[in-house]
Every structure is written in C-alpha cells, then in structure tokens.
Amino acid sequence: MAVNYRRCPVCGSKNSIKIIYGYPGPEIMEKAQAGELKLGGCCLFGDDPEYYCKDCESQWNKQQALDAAYRRIKVIKASISRYFRDRYNVEINLENRKVTVTYWDGGEEEITRKTIRQTTADKLPEQIKSVNLLFWKRRYVDPLTLDGTQWSAELLSDERTIKIYGSNQYPEEWDAFCRIISKVTGKSFR
Ligand SMILES: [Zn+2]
Incomplete structure (x- = not known):
C-alpha cells in the first residue's frame, strides 16, 4: 500500500x-x-x-x-507499447506544467511538447485520486500472453518513486486513467 x-x-x-x-x-x-x-x-x-x-x-x-x-505527486509518467505496432510515452510535470508525448507507429517518432494551464495542473491530483492510482498493484501481468501490450505508470514525488508495470492485464480503472492522460496531453493515449 x-x-x-x-x-x-x-x-x-x-x-x-x-x-x-x-x-x-x-x-x-x-x-x-x-x-x-x-x-x-x-x-x-x-x-x-x-x-x-x-x-x-x-x-x-x-x-x-x-x-x-x-498532491505531493510531482511527475506522472505513463507508457503503452505494442510489439512492432506502436508506442506511447507521456510525461506530465506538475511543477513546471510541462508535458511531453512521444508517439511512434513504425515511422518517424512524433514528439509533442506543451505547457498545460495551471487550472489543469491543479485538477490533476483530484482526477488521479478518482482512479485510485495510489492503490494500484505494482504489477499486472497475464502470464499466458506473450508480446501483446506492455504498459507502465510512474509517480514521482520528493521522497519516492512508485513504478507500476503491466503486461496484457490492467487495473479496473485503466480506461479512465487513459482518458485523463489523453485529456491533459491533448493526444490520444490508449
Ligand atoms: Zn506536522
């Protein structure tokens, strides 16, 4: 916990x-x-x-x-990667409000950077609380599926880093989490 x-x-x-x-x-x-x-x-x-x-x-x-x-979470990182298909990497920094999204689907990597509004940054702790992010397990792994989809989420605060890893298995709130990330970054994340 x-x-x-x-x-x-x-x-x-x-x-x-x-x-x-x-x-x-x-x-x-x-x-x-x-x-x-x-x-x-x-x-x-x-x-x-x-x-x-x-x-x-x-x-x-x-x-x-x-x-x-x-509220102590300062940086949220998230990734989704599908073998030989596509890859998303997102980093949201709540201190300087800078967001970086890297997307790759076989061609050239597409990197988007932007600064989110203060009100958007202020709302994010409440939103990630709504998907219970701090109560997710550290690993969600389906042992029967190889390759497929790997994902990760990382929460950084001053005192620690929480890393969550998944492979073809997801927490119940995964879709809601992806919607929050998409909305904040303005880019698809799923
Ligand atoms: Zn005190």
Whole structure:
C-alpha cells in the first residue's frame, strides 16, 4: 500500500501518534501519558482527526492524508507499447506544467511538447485520486500472453518513486486513467 497516513500533511513529519476517542481505560491512559497516543475526547463528529503531529501539532484524518499524498505527486509518467505496432510515452510535470508525448507507429517518432494551464495542473491530483492510482498493484501481468501490450505508470514525488508495470492485464480503472492522460496531453493515449 502506497499511502502512509501517519505522515503529517502540513510539515511532512512522520513523528505522529493516533488520536483515540471514547472514555479511556487504564492502558490507554498510560499510553497517552507516555505520549504514545493522544486522547480525542468522548464525542465524535464524523470527520474527526485520527492523527496528531508531535512536531507541528497538526491533526488530520485518513481522507486528508490521502489528498495530501496525491498532491505531493510531482511527475506522472505513463507508457503503452505494442510489439512492432506502436508506442506511447507521456510525461506530465506538475511543477513546471510541462508535458511531453512521444508517439511512434513504425515511422518517424512524433514528439509533442506543451505547457498545460495551471487550472489543469491543479485538477490533476483530484482526477488521479478518482482512479485510485495510489492503490494500484505494482504489477499486472497475464502470464499466458506473450508480446501483446506492455504498459507502465510512474509517480514521482520528493521522497519516492512508485513504478507500476503491466503486461496484457490492467487495473479496473485503466480506461479512465487513459482518458485523463489523453485529456491533459491533448493526444490520444490508449
Ligand atoms: Zn506536522
């Protein structure tokens, strides 16, 4: 799983503890006194924070941690390659908003570069969240099909790179992902 909910969305620290609700028993009380967890009180309001940052005192829940993880993605790369037929390579940089699409179908390679609008770049984290990109498996491989179609997706943030590889097998959201890439780049990707 690619999301660390304990990471503080504000300062990036992983020095966080869980917030516990309800009436605390002696064990919980002891842990709270030792600073291993934080007491959240007895009442829940629906979107209560679940984690507390010991470094900057921010509080957040899983949903906010997930949004922050998608917003930290700086570069998205994706590729599709069909043996002896065609090949797509896409790179979207959300920091400088530069997009490069390389397409090859047997002839000369076609390279398109453009700069996307700020509003388009701002919307992208929410869009890739809608296809659950951070929850995709690392490999989707159909062992019975050779050649055929290979694809990849890569997510780069400051602290890490996530690489996903596929061969003739796809996550459920693959088509929706391809539509997002096509729309952002203005070029076919499928
Ligand atoms: Zn923090």
